[in-house]
Amino acid sequence: MALYDDTLSLLRELISNACVNDFTPDSGNEVRNADTLERFFAGTNVRIQRFEPHPTRVSIAFTVDGSDPEAEPLTLLGHTDVVPVDESLWSVDPFGAEIKDGKLYGRGSVDMLFITASMAAATREAARRGTRGTLTFVGLADEEARGGLGAKWISENQPDAFSWRNCLSETGGSRVGVDGLGVNVGEKGAAQRRLTVHGDAGHGSTPFGKDFATVKIGEVARRLAAFEAPVLGDDLWSNFVRSFRFDDATERSLIDGTGDYTNFGRLSAYAHAFSHTTFSQTVLRAGSAINVLPSTAYLELDIRPTPGTSDDEVDEMLRTALGDLADEVTITRLISEPSTLSPTSGPLWDAIVDTYGDLTPGREVVPVCATGGSDLRFARRLGGNGYGFALHTRERDLAEANSQLHSHDEHLYLEDLDLTVQAYDSVVRKLVG
Known part of the structure; x- marks a missing residue:
């Protein structure tokens, strides 16, 4: 005592x-x-x-x-x-x-x-x-x-x-x-990234025909939100799932990443983060004056890679998520630490x-x-x-x-x-x- x-x-x-x-x-x-x-x-x-x-x-x-x-x-x-x-x-x-x-x-x-x-x-x-x-x-x-x-x-x-x-x-x-x-x-690693796009500068009063950096960065954000990295396929994840003693079908679907994460109840967000490289959109910047079309916009991401995922693999996931926009986006590595x-x-x-x-x-x-x-x-x-x-x-x-x-x-x-x-x-x- x-x-x-x-x-x-x-x-x-x-x-x-x-x-x-x-x-x-x-x-x-x-x-x-x-x-x-x-x-x-x-x-x-x-x-x-x-x-x-x-x-x-x-x-x-x-x-x-x-x-x-x-x-x-x-x-x-x-x-x-x-x-x-x-x-x-x-x-x-x-x-x-x-x-x-x-x-x-x-x-x-x-x-x-x-x-x-x-x-x-x-x-x-x-x-x-x-x-x-x-x-x-x-x-x-x-x-x-x-x-x-x-x-x-x-x-x-x-x-x-x-x-x-x-x-x-x-x-x-x-x-x-x-x-x-x-x-x-x-613990998962860190792979912070800045994604930069460019568009046409100009006066806010004449937008016709302009290539908007803000619209482009919005589409970048939408595509990233729709992307899901592959599930972590190792014993660490499998044994975590098995500790919940789900029925066999639910267990198999969660181990391979096709299942419903709400089965984990209050741990659903943790379980998803545990089993995937995650991409959180945290900082968005474009423009400074309300009457000027910004020619540059960028989005910063808090990315947490699963064990064994390299920086190059993170960048490849980003390019996959961006699809035909990938060539218009500059990927800059910020803080990167391995898991x-x-x-x-x-x-x-x-x-x-x-x-x-x-x-x-x-x-x-x-x-x-x-x-x-x-x-x-x-x-x-x-x-x-x-x-x-x-x-x-x-x-x-x-x-x-x-x-x-x-x-x-x-x-x-x-x-x-x-x-x-x-x-x-x-x-x-x-x-x-």
């Missing part, structure tokens, strides 16, 4: 520090949460490293050196920044860390400060008793803005600061299918499965792929394994857990905090001793 109480107290302070990342370099101020974490570890035998690539954007690592240099290491990657809030749409103070009806309210309570606090508590306990393998907990800045001043910066500038071989981060352990436990073993995937085998995976077996006996562990991004991709790129790990009660399915991410009145069930603290303490003991 003391471990849970300490974790809850730490979590409330992390929330109240309001380390809001608005995607500008001078926001975040994660130094506040770094200082809180350093006080939390006061008096324990840990090595502390601070990373500050930009003023106040502080990441902090706490390492418990193991007694056996040959033993498996473990690194816990928790981020300390949170996304902005619209306070007018909250019924409580978003940084008040208020508890009511068994729930803790606050920005970041679910994404991901409850996991970060659990990691810190499990690491402090390990430091007090000693470990065989080396254990590191890192409170990372700037995850919400893709890690440029956090995990990405460390992986590129100080990659040897700690081990990336076995890493845990957000998120997992909510119900998938009938009674499975989802574990993120990978990443870890195996469902090895010492860390076994420790995860054993932990879930101890705490929630009889439940199947279902590997899933995150549709968004996390700091785990940097571990995988450096040759390590990374898994999303937490634990929720049976009542909390993946749809409900995901619904709290970046939401108004974001809240965490305290029973899920209790389970996650136990899960991290267990997996640390199993892997590093």
